[in-house]
Amino acid sequence: MKTTLLYAQVASSENRLLPGLLHYQVTALKLFCYKNEINILKIYTDTMSNKTLKRPGLLAMLREVEDGELSPDLVLVQDWGMLSQFAIPLFQIIDQFYYKHVDVRTTEDFDLQSFNSRMYKFKTSDPKEVAELRAKNIYGIPIYEPFELALHQRIQRKA
Numbered sequence: 001m002k003t004t005l006l007y008a009q010v011a012s013s014e015n016r017l018l019p020g021l022l023h024y025q026v027t028a029l030k031l032f033c034y035k036n037e038i039n040i041l042k043i044y045t046d047t048m049s050n051k052t053l054k055r056p057g058l059l060a061m062l063r064e065v066e067d068g069e070l071s072p073d074l075v076l077v078q079d080w081g082m083l084s085q086f087a088i089p090l091f092q093i094i095d096q097f098y099y100k101h102v103d104v105r106t107t108e109d110f111d112l113q114s115f116n117s118r119m120y121k122f123k124t125s126d127p128k129e130v131a132e133l134r135a136k137n138i139y140g141i142p143i144y145e146p147f148e149l150a151l152h153q154r155i156q157r158k159a
Contacts, residue, residue, distance in 0.1 A: 002073040004033060005061055005102075006043045009050055009082045022047060025078050032076070032107040041072050050085045053093070058083070062093070065100050074103040 008025035010018075022045055033040050042064075044057035053059075064070045075097055077083055083104075084090040094104045 001037055001039050003039045003041050003071075004074045004076045005041055005065070005070065005072045006030070006033070007045070007057065007061060007075060007077050007082055008043070009046045009048070009055065009057070011049045012047050025082075028078060029076055029107060038074075038076070041070055050081055050083070053084065053089055058093075062096055065097060065102055068100075071100075072102055074105055077104070077106055079106050 006026065006029045008022055008029060010021045010025070014021055026043060026045065029043075030040065032038075042061075044061045046055040046057040048055045061075070065072070065075075080090060083093050097104050
């Protein structure tokens with residue numbers, strides 16, 4: 001049976017307006033695990049903006065995996081926006097987990113609308129050129145179109 005860490009996040013302003021939103025996310029994640037026979041090791045939550053990486057729950061989860069305290073098969077979030085609002089930090093978070101052989105997945109389809117104005121893209125679409133640029137820590141330029149393909153290719157490369 002696969003094991004997972006769950007992560008849910010809402011901004012403090014959303015939490016004030018919709019106080020049950022965080023509970024809803026956690027419940028939806030638990031239900032997904034139950035339906036898919038995934039064992040939950042630990043649940044992390046934050047009520048801070050996803051614009052910052054300095055969130056206690058996220059940092060604790062990263063630290064515990066990095067230190068080897070927990071060895072899950074995957075980290076499960078409702079959508080990519082729970083981890084970061086921006087592409088580069090999202091890729092960095094995913095890389096930190098993959099370095100420890102922990103997969104990162106969402107329970108919902110990728111929400112193209114929530115990321116359209118904040119993603120980055122390379123001037124080239126050639127996967128080899130993109131890989132070379134990433135190897136040099138060049139991540140691309142801001143764009144107004146989704147980066148779902150780049151994320152999918154990155155996940156497939158790590159597998």
